[in-house]
Amino acid sequence: MIADKLSLANQVIEKLQEVEDPELLVDVVNLGLIYGVDITEAGRCTVTMTLTTMGCPLSDYLDQQIKAAVCQVPGITEAAVKLVWYPVWSPARLSASAKAALGISGQEQPAPAAVKKLDTRTPIKTLADRYPSFVDDMAAIGFDRIKQPGMLQTVGRVMNLRLGCQAMGFDLEEVKQLLQAKGYQVQD
CATH class of the missing domain: 1.10.3910.10 (SP0561-like)
Incomplete structure (x- = not known):
């Protein structure tokens, strides 16, 4: 059963990599916005995430896009987004590919x-x-x-x-x- 949940979680992460921030043109996973994926026995998936700033105008858009992407995974019956503000997002959470896409040099770290x-x-x-x-x-x-x-x-x-x-x-x-x-x- 644990292996099934891990497989589903991996599929969810793959789908989330298709959800791009329309301003930055980088997906939410590589931006470091996704903090967790929890899947219940009944196939309900809760994605815990943050935003780059409080009051981000893309909050509703990203919420809808994430739910739609997650619901495309076979075995997921329902999707929810849990927005958190801790840990606080910072550019240090960007993946190497996101840093490259945004023109951020590793030397700045x-x-x-x-x-x-x-x-x-x-x-x-x-x-x-x-x-x-x-x-x-x-x-x-x-x-x-x-x-x-x-x-x-x-x-x-x-x-x-x-x-x-x-x-x-x-x-x-x-x-x-x-x-x-x-x-x-x-x-x-």
Whole structure:
């Protein structure tokens, strides 16, 4: 049964690669807009996705195109789109082919070995925007609320590492050591 769901999910992804953003002329998969595909036993498919910006004028259009494409897959009886805003979309989510199509050079991306510098007083949202792995790294340490939808866009704009440790009852020095082990250079 799991193999059947995986096969259906792969077929859905293939169909979604046919749905292009009419402004960018790149499909929604290679744009990095698709976050997940969930298929129930009854053949209901929910596509979890985001948009490049809130208030995107193409929201309704993409919703309709995605549902139509998904319903073309044999075995899918119904399609729904779940729009989410977390994780926040950024150009780092573009595939290599999307970057090439949009004329974005790979050199514009920071080098993977670059030092990730953190200041304990910098807002969490700023750090998450600067370092895409920061959210997962913080969740792994125990700051699991960071992954709640909307948390970065609200509390994350004012909460910093120092305040977060205080609110969660974590030892700041211990958290700093854990982050340093993950490749961050932490400063006060």
